[in-house]
Structure formats: structure tokens, C-alpha cells
Amino acid sequence: MSAVRIAPQPEWVTIPEAARQLGVSPDTIRRRIRTGELKARGRGKTRQVRL
Template sequence: MSQQLIAVDANALDQVLDRLASLEQKLASVTVTQNSEWLSIPKAAAQLGCSESTIRRKIDSGELSAKGSGKSRRVKL
């Protein structure tokens, strides 16, 4: 594999490196937990930050598991 040299503005590179360091710091403090409870469609939509229609489409496509029907339908995230 050959190497190429690319000229980059030093200030722009410093800004990118500062932003990367900031993002790394934020990611280091994030805790991810898996939610194993069954939620209503409105609560699942709120948790995922999308619309109820999107949740229903994801259920229909098999991307999300669901049980029940109508107003008692629950989604497992």
C-alpha cells in the first residue's frame, strides 16, 4: 500500500482533534443498559425518539418484537 502526503491547515486539524477528544470524553461517561421490559407503542416511540408509526413499521418488518393487539400491544426494545 502506498503512502500519500496531504497538506492540512494546522488550525483546522487542531479543531478536529479537540472535537474528537471532546467526543471521546463524552462517550467514556455513557452507560448503555439493555431494556428488557415490554413497553406500550407510545412509550417505545418516546424512548427511541421516533413516531408511533415508525414503531409499528418496525414491528411489521420484524425489526422489533411485539405481543398483544390493539391498545394492549407491547413492544420489546
């Protein structure tokens, strides 16, 4: 039996990358950050989301 290896996803990604991976708009990601549904770090253009 052989093991399947899955490449780990980066824990922290930019807002546009998070939107792409989740199939939603960047505005939806920002809204989910505001409501606490997603965790984020940084400010402004350097903001990253934890997936």
C-alpha cells in the same frame, strides 16, 4: 471503588412509550414491528414492544 447502579428498563413497553424512548413516531414503531425489526406482543390498544 463504588459500583454504579442503573435501574433496569422494563422489557415490554407500549408503542407510544417505545416511540418516546427511541425518539421516533408511533407509526415508525408499528412499521418496525411489521418488518420484524422489533418484537411485539398483544393486539390493538394493549400491544407492547420489547426493547
